[in-house]
Amino acid sequence: MRVGDQRTMSQEILIVDDEEDILTALKTFYERYDIHVTTVNNGRDCIKHLERGFRGILLIDIMMPGMDGWATIKEIVNRGLTSQVSIKIITGKGTRDHKRISRLAPYISDYISKPFDDVILRSIVEQAM
Numbered sequence: 001m002r003v004g005d006q007r008t009m010s011q012e013i014l015i016v017d018d019e020e021d022i023l024t025a026l027k028t029f030y031e032r033y034d035i036h037v038t039t040v041n042n043g044r045d046c047i048k049h050l051e052r053g054f055r056g057i058l059l060i061d062i063m064m065p066g067m068d069g070w071a072t073i074k075e076i077v078n079r080g081l082t083s084q085v086s087i088k089i090i091t092g093k094g095t096r097d098h099k100r101i102s103r104l105a106p107y108i109s110d111y112i113s114k115p116f117d118d119v120i121l122r123s124i125v126e127q128a129m
Contacts, residue, residue: 011035011036011056012035012036012037012038012054012055012056012057013026013030013035013036013037013038013056013057013058013059013124014037014038014039014040014046014049014050014054014056014057014058014059014085015027015037015038015039015040015059015060015090016039016040016041016042016043016045016046016058016059016060016061016064016069016072017039017041017059017060017061017064017090018041018042018061018064018065019061020041022061022090022114023039023041026039026059026116026121027039029121030121030124030125033125035125038054041064042064042065042066042067043060043064043066043067043068043069043071043072043075044066044067046058046060046072046076047072047075047076047079047081050076050079050081050085051079051081054084054085055084055085056084056085056086057085057086057088057124057127058076058085058086058087058088059088059090059112059124060072060073060087060088060089060090061089061090061091061092062089062090062091063091063092069089069091070104073087073104073107073108074104076107077104077107082107086109086127087107087108087109088108088109088110088111088112088124089108089110089111089112090112090113090114090116091111091112091113091114092113092114110124
């Protein structure tokens with residue numbers, strides 16, 4: 001964020017996905033609404049951004065190599081980095097992993113399935129505003 005920038009916490013979106021086309025498509029979509037978007041392709045870089053003070057909406061894919069989305073969310077919780085972020089799962093997996101969701105449910109505000117629906121993506125814009 002630049003000095004003097006008046007963005008509030010929720011006007012920033014951090015997208016975590018290992019698929020470059022998903023990162024590009026979502027970044028392009030949200031930047032049309034003048035929302036600052038940061039993209040990373042793995043859980044470790046996500047954690048680094050949160051530790052550096054990222055505040056806002058976190059869209060995180062579940063199925064990623066190495067540190068998957070569940071492990072990343074668990075690490076976010078363990079490090080106490082949840083207070084300034086709204087975590088939303090984005091996934092291509094058709095069914096929800098209820099066992100994992102139930103343990104992390106207090107920290108997850110939404111579960112969004114791919115392919116994305118413009119109505120759902122716009123609702124995230126409304127939340128960011």
